[in-house]
Amino acid sequence: MSLFAVILWICLAxxxxxxVWRMARWLAPDRSLAVPGLPPSLAxxxxxxxxxxxxxxxxxxxxxxxxxxxxxLQGHLLRKGSLWRWIMHFALYAGFSGLxxxxxxxxxxxxxxxxGYEPTLxxxxxxxxxxxxxxxxxxxIALCRRLAVRDMRRTSRFEDAFTLGLIGLIIASGFxxxxxxxxxxAAFDRMAADYFPAPDEAGMTALRAYWxxxxxxxxxxxxxxxxxxxxxxxxxxxxISEMSCAPCHSxxxxxxxxxxxxxxxxxxxxxxxxxxxxxxxxxxxxxxAWLPFGKLFHILSTPVGLMLRGLDPGEAAARPDASAPLxxxxxxxxxxxxxxxxxxxxxxxxxxALRTPEILPSEKLLTMRRLAGKxxxxxxAALAAFSEGGFVCTECMRCTVVCPSRINLQDLWLVSxxxxxxxxxxxxxxxxxxxxxxxxxxxxxxxxxxxxxxxxSPSLLDNPExxxxxxxxxxxxxxxxxxxxxxxxAAEVDVSPHQLMNLVxxxxxxxxxxxxxxxxxxxxxxxxxxxxxxIRVADVLYELRNLAHAKVEEAARAGLLxxxxxxxxxxxDIP
Amino acid sequence: xxxxxxxxxxxxxxxxxxxxxxxxxxxxxxxxxAEMEFNCCGYPVRHQSLFASVLSAARAMAIAARAGLGxxxxxxxxxxxxxxxxxxxxxxxxxxGAVTDALRPEALxxxxxxxxxxxxxxxxxxxxxxxxxxxxxxxxxxxRAAAHYGCHALRPSQVTRFDDxxxxxxxxxxLSAAGCVPVPWTLRLECCGQPLAGKNDRLAxxxxxxxxxxxxxxxxxxxxxxxxxxxxxxxxxxLSCDLPAPGMGQAAGPRPQPPLPVAxxxxxxxxxxxxxxxxxxxxxxxxxxxxF
Numbered sequence: 001m002s003l004f005a006v007i008l009w010i011c012l013a014x015x016x017x018x019x020v021w022r023m024a025r026w027l028a029p030d031r032s033l034a035v036p037g038l039p040p041s042l043a044x045x046x047x048x049x050x051x052x053x054x055x056x057x058x059x060x061x062x063x064x065x066x067x068x069x070x071x072x073l074q075g076h077l078l079r080k081g082s083l084w085r086w087i088m089h090f091a092l093y094a095g096f097s098g099l100x101x102x103x104x105x106x107x108x109x110x111x112x113x114x115x116g117y118e119p120t121l122x123x124x125x126x127x128x129x130x131x132x133x134x135x136x137x138x139x140x141i142a143l144c145r146r147l148a149v150r151d152m153r154r155t156s157r158f159e160d161a162f163t164l165g166l167i168g169l170i171i172a173s174g175f176x177x178x179x180x181x182x183x184x185x186a187a188f189d190r191m192a193a194d195y196f197p198a199p200d201e202a203g204m205t206a207l208r209a210y211w212x213x214x215x216x217x218x219x220x221x222x223x224x225x226x227x228x229x230x231x232x233x234x235x236x237x238x239x240i241s242e243m244s245c246a247p248c249h250s251x252x253x254x255x256x257x258x259x260x261x262x263x264x265x266x267x268x269x270x271x272x273x274x275x276x277x278x279x280x281x282x283x284x285x286x287x288x289a290w291l292p293f294g295k296l297f298h299i300l301s302t303p304v305g306l307m308l309r310g311l312d313p314g315e316a317a318a319r320p321d322a323s324a325p326l327x328x329x330x331x332x333x334x335x336x337x338x339x340x341x342x343x344x345x346x347x348x349x350x351x352x353a354l355r356t357p358e359i360l361p362s363e364k365l366l367t368m369r370r371l372a373g374k375x376x377x378x379x380x381a382a383l384a385a386f387s388e389g390g391f392v393c394t395e396c397m398r399c400t401v402v403c404p405s406r407i408n409l410q411d412l413w414l415v416s417x418x419x420x421x422x423x424x425x426x427x428x429x430x431x432x433x434x435x436x437x438x439x440x441x442x443x444x445x446x447x448x449x450x451x452x453x454x455x456x457s458p459s460l461l462d463n464p465e466x467x468x469x470x471x472x473x474x475x476x477x478x479x480x481x482x483x484x485x486x487x488x489x490a491a492e493v494d495v496s497p498h499q500l501m502n503l504v505x506x507x508x509x510x511x512x513x514x515x516x517x518x519x520x521x522x523x524x525x526x527x528x529x530x531x532x533x534x535i536r537v538a539d540v541l542y543e544l545r546n547l548a549h550a551k552v553e554e555a556a557r558a559g560l561l562x563x564x565x566x567x568x569x570x571x572x573d574i575p
Numbered sequence: 576x577x578x579x580x581x582x583x584x585x586x587x588x589x590x591x592x593x594x595x596x597x598x599x600x601x602x603x604x605x606x607x608x609a610e611m612e613f614n615c616c617g618y619p620v621r622h623q624s625l626f627a628s629v630l631s632a633a634r635a636m637a638i639a640a641r642a643g644l645g646x647x648x649x650x651x652x653x654x655x656x657x658x659x660x661x662x663x664x665x666x667x668x669x670x671x672g673a674v675t676d677a678l679r680p681e682a683l684x685x686x687x688x689x690x691x692x693x694x695x696x697x698x699x700x701x702x703x704x705x706x707x708x709x710x711x712x713x714x715x716x717x718x719r720a721a722a723h724y725g726c727h728a729l730r731p732s733q734v735t736r737f738d739d740x741x742x743x744x745x746x747x748x749x750l751s752a753a754g755c756v757p758v759p760w761t762l763r764l765e766c767c768g769q770p771l772a773g774k775n776d777r778l779a780x781x782x783x784x785x786x787x788x789x790x791x792x793x794x795x796x797x798x799x800x801x802x803x804x805x806x807x808x809x810x811x812x813x814l815s816c817d818l819p820a821p822g823m824g825q826a827a828g829p830r831p832q833p834p835l836p837v838a839x840x841x842x843x844x845x846x847x848x849x850x851x852x853x854x855x856x857x858x859x860x861x862x863x864x865x866x867f
Contacts, residue, residue: 150680150681314591318588344612346584346613346614346615347631349627349630349631349677350617350620350624350630350631352630353626353627353630353631353677354623354624392623394584394585394619395584395585395589396585396588401587427774428623429622429623430774459666459667481766481782482782485778485782488781492778519774520775520778522766522768522770522771523622523770524730524770525726525727525730526726526730526765526766528730528731529730529731529732529740536731542621543625545622545623546623546624546625549622549623550624
């Protein structure tokens with residue numbers, strides 16, 4: 001077996017094995033994607049059981065439309081999308097499909113189905129260049145969008161650039177290989193030996209002269225003296241060429257990319273044929289083997305996701321049925337990290353202020369994919385970021401509406417919040433209320449957090465004038481809705497609003513932050529409205545909460561908090 | 576004034592009817608609002624980060640300003656927070672500078688003079704009660720309605736300038752114009768409890784139940800809200816997701832039906848305008864006029 005065959009079979013096996021592995025995760029989704037009360041492994045069975053002839057007939061036209069319009073014509077990119085995006089992706093998709101079927105699989109498609117197929121004959125030679133040029137056009141638009149559009153630059157990661165680079169390498173090496181072959185005397189000699197019956201020296205010279213003139217072949221000067229280009233030689237050469245070569249060789253002009261490239265390459269390019277061939281083949285085989293493990297897997301997962309998506313994603317998210325885990329697992333794999341969701345995200349300004357990447361849906365999904373991967377274990381810091389981003393989401397459903405892969409993101413985010421809570425990372429304010437004074441005391445010794453929240457210059461807490469007028473009349477406590485509730489534990493109202501004002505006035509913010517009441521305030525502003533001294537009680541409470549968030553986020557970034565959000569035991573005293 | 580429609584984040588998924596019915600009522604009254612894409616007003620991140628919340632509000636207002644429109648929202652938390660952002664940006668130049676810097680890359684400019692309005696003041700002050708009364712085709716005279724004001728529009732009154740914070744009349748006047756009988760009730764200006772939902776569910780539910788009890792005690796047939804968050808908290812939760820309350824561990828389960836119907840204000844007003852029928856629990860038992 002040749003080296004090529006060995007590599008080919010290995011790559012095919014890796015591709016097949018990886019695809020089976022990933023699809024198996026759809027059929028037996030991770031328990032983080034489960035619908036409560038139903039083992040996720042039963043999702044497929046539930047889906048199959050729910051199918052009926054009646055439903056299948058009813059859904060058939062919609063499915064057919066989805067298949068032809070959304071999958072074959074990529075129409076899903078036009079919905080809520082832009083024409084450029086469709087042109088970009090359709091050029092990539094159509095060009096790559098053409099190359100795959102008619103060029104890479106020529107022995108299985110082109111030869112059996114198109115009698116007289118020769119790769120160097122038109123229209124195939126032209127089509128190969130056309131398909132390649134389409135892919136190059138798509139790549140160019142994709143690259144420009146990723147580089148020029150600010151919102152897309154923000155969400156572009158290494159894998160996005162790597163994937164574009166890999167496809168670019170395949171296409172570029174293909175064009176250069178074809179160009180190098182066009183000017184390769186070695187290839188000419190090999191072909192001539194096979195197809196030119198009874199070659200004689202004069203005939204060969206005539207053929208060389210004709211090919212050098214009309215086919216752009218470049219021969220070394222010693223084998224192709226200038227005086228060989230006589231009109232008689234060219235005529236004789238054309239005759240031989242038409243008899244022996246033309247049945248399999250169209251003129252190179254139709255290779256509208258490779259032919260100009262070949263003139264650039266000549267004469268050195270001819271020596272690169274072997275190297276270029278290996279480069280092209282290895283790039284293709286690497287892409288094949290990598291397919292199930294990277295974003296290229298969307299070639300399979302996105303169409304499956306498109307077919308699985310129901311009519312009403314909001315309804316599916318609000319009341320997930322038994323097959324939801326399956327759709328969730330496919331949805332996680334169907335993301336192409338195109339970043340459209342993050343461009344339209346309602347809480348984009350919160351990301352601009354807080355800078356936690358997981359606030360943006362496209363980034364949160366990557367973390368969630370790791371969470372749902374059976375091997376994926378998230379570090380405490382990653383979980384904390386996942387939780388922070390997840391709970392900033394306002395569930396506005398816009399990402400679900402704009403997603404070109406039509407993933408039910410709304411459903412995934414609801415699950416992500418549940419999972420974050422299950423893994424000990426509920427909304428930060430829920431965790432903050434559990435911190436006692438000793439935690440705040442230790443955090444207080446750290447430098448004041450500066451960025452992100454602008455809590456560095458709290459105009460109210462730092463300003464003694466804020467509380468100077470407080471006479472502890474307790475009107476704020478008197479009107480507080482929490483304090484009029486019957487039958488609530490005394491611990492919920494451990495400190496009253498007027499006491500809280502006094503604590504802050506005395507500089508005991510650490511005690512104020514650990515008060516349960518601070519986190520039980522509903523921010524109804526009755527205290528502030530009724531204060532006879534005009535003290536901004538509720539605004540102060542908000543600022544205290546801001547301060548608590550800022551301190552803890554800063555400590556978490558510094559790695560001082562353990563998985564539960566509590567100060568790490570091994571850190572001892574926080575510096 | 577022409578307005579851009581600012582539904583807020585919770586309407587598309589949690590309360591789509593509130594959005595649809597508000598727009599239907601507005602166009603029936605000849606005051607349509609332009610639909611466009613906005614970001615979150617910033618209210619939900621306010622206790623996490625003042626800057627994030629004010630930047631969100633400023634960006635939304637800059638988007639409206641770019642279109643030359645004011646902002647009209649059916650959510651009192653959006654309304655209150657946008658007004659709060661306007662007030663604090665006028666008060667704190669450091670925050671204003673940071674917001675301006677953050678908006679500059681998108682070529683957005685915050686406009687301090689932008690008009691921010693809520694559905695209720697728009698209907699009462701701009702459409703006008705006489706015009707509204709004229710448009711009513713089916714006065715809902717049998718309905719005794721408890722108007723739930725919602726905190727963040729009412730207070731702090733110096734910032735929101737919504738109505739008299741201690742004795743507001745705007746909501747009741749509008750309900751009267753629709754033919755309803757507004758009932759005075761003790762807790763009408765109190766919090767619904769939503770800000771604690773998912774954070775301290777026990778307190779959140781206790782607050783909601785105290786509101787129901789007060790409205791029932793006053794003899795109300797329906798509790799009327801004009802805020803997305805209040806309606807999510809007090810209304811029968813149409814969305815009993817499988818989610819446990821965050822931080823609580825156990826599944827919350829389907830929420831109990833409220834002891835009296837809770838309707839958003841456009842649902843009531845639209846019925847009075849003849850746009851749609853009321854739900855069963857609000858129709859007069861005999862199908863004729865008032866039974867009260």
